[in-house]
Amino acid sequence: MTSSVVNEESQFVRDHLNAKIEAVVAADADEKTLLITEIKQLLKQEDAVMVAHYYTDPELQALAEETGGCVADSLEMARFGRDHPASTLVVVGVKFMGETAKILSPEKRVLMPTLEATCSLDLGCPIDEFSDYCDQHPERTVVVYANTSAAVKARADWVVTSSIALQVVKHLTDQGEQIIWAPDKHLGNYVAKETGADMLIWDSACIVHDEFKAKALVDLKSVYPDAAILVHPESPQSVVDLADEVGSTSQLIAAAKNLPNKQLIVATDKAIFYKMQQAAPDKLLIEAPTGGNGATCKSCAHCPWMAMNGLTNLRDVLKLGHQEIVVEESVRLNAIKSLNRMLSFTPDK
Structure with a gap:
């Protein structure tokens, strides 16, 4: 042929x-x-x-x-x-x-x-263990991240998201309160460092943000020296320390729009790029690396449960009409108190 x-x-x-x-x-x-x-x-x-x-x-x-x-x-x-x-x-x-x-x-x-x-944070904070821990420190105000079960929220005094965690903890610290924080250790350490709060911090982490690597981020920054680094505070402290902007998802989207940099290295779940690109259509969004050398993907930053x-x-x-959420009424009535504190919170002037 x-x-x-x-x-x-x-x-x-x-x-x-x-x-x-x-x-x-x-x-x-x-x-x-x-x-x-x-x-x-x-x-x-x-x-x-x-x-x-x-x-x-x-x-x-x-x-x-x-x-x-x-x-x-x-x-x-x-x-x-x-x-x-x-x-x-x-x-x-x-x-x-x-x-x-x-x-x-x-x-x-x-x-x-x-x-x-x-959510790995929810799974990492089972109600029985957490309730026992709180009982051991009755003098402390219990502040839990939104990434927790209804039962954990019902045990808490406050619920916070990453967008208001700093303000709430500062408000409580100014009133002389000592705090139990759960469940994210990286966000808790960041809040404690920024506010000087007396905090006992639960040991749990987000499986996505916990994987961001400082060394790999430094290497990527050398390729894009003019890029700003945007980091969610659920990331390890070594990664947060490299950030030009640290914040919640909504705060990072705002930063993408407002920062003068035309290149942005983003250390959070990559699905945020959809809204971030809407806010900053003229900018290059770059995934922050997670796995380091030998990893099977350049960035694995997408929550498997999402x-x-x-x-x-x-x-x-x-x-x-299946897959309906049900919350026991006694749990709901306790949880709504801590949630309403979050929703009605006004930062101190």
Whole structure:
């Protein structure tokens, strides 16, 4: 067989494979379009609104925006869900966010695409162990991060998100209070360092942010010397120390918009790029490295539980009405006290 014939046959095979791939891609796109159309119809039919976190997949964030829902951090998700008139909230995120919505809106039906989507911080702070720990230090004010179960929130005096953690702890410290902090040790250490607070800090961490590496970040900065480094305070202190801006998801999005740098190295879940790029369309967003040398991916910064939310299970929960969040009323009544303190908090002047 001549080389020209072989080349012709090889080209035929390549063309045939490419045509198959294009057909599959087109079919997938058509199926996704139909799925999105069905979800939009079901949202109207069920008097439902989507409340999605910045760390969910961009197609879900876009759908929430298109349907009058909310894409936000956990603090704004809580406020939006409480204040929206819809009778059903579809919380696209992780389970503690659904529980928070139900605590604040007990009269509403709260659904999630999956109840299996949890959080390493929630898992790392079981209520029995945490309650025993608090009992050993009754003189201390208990401040817990929003990334905790309803039961842990019910045991707390305050709930905070990363956007107001510094202000709340400073407020308590100014009043002479000593604090138990849970569950994120990196955020707790950052807050203690910035405020000088007397804090006992629970030992747990976010599996995403805990993986950011200072040495790899320094190496990346050498490639992009003009880039600003944006870091979520759930990251290790060695990473926080390299930051030009430290803050919550909403604060980092604002920083991306306001900083003069045209290149930004971002150390948080990469799904935030969807909203961050909207805020700063003219800037280059670069994923901060996580795994270091020998890692299987350049950056593994996407929460595996957030990634469990998808269009198919979103459609299914609206269609079937399953995956409903339930919070025991006695737990809810205690948890709402600490949550309302967070929602009504005004920083000291």
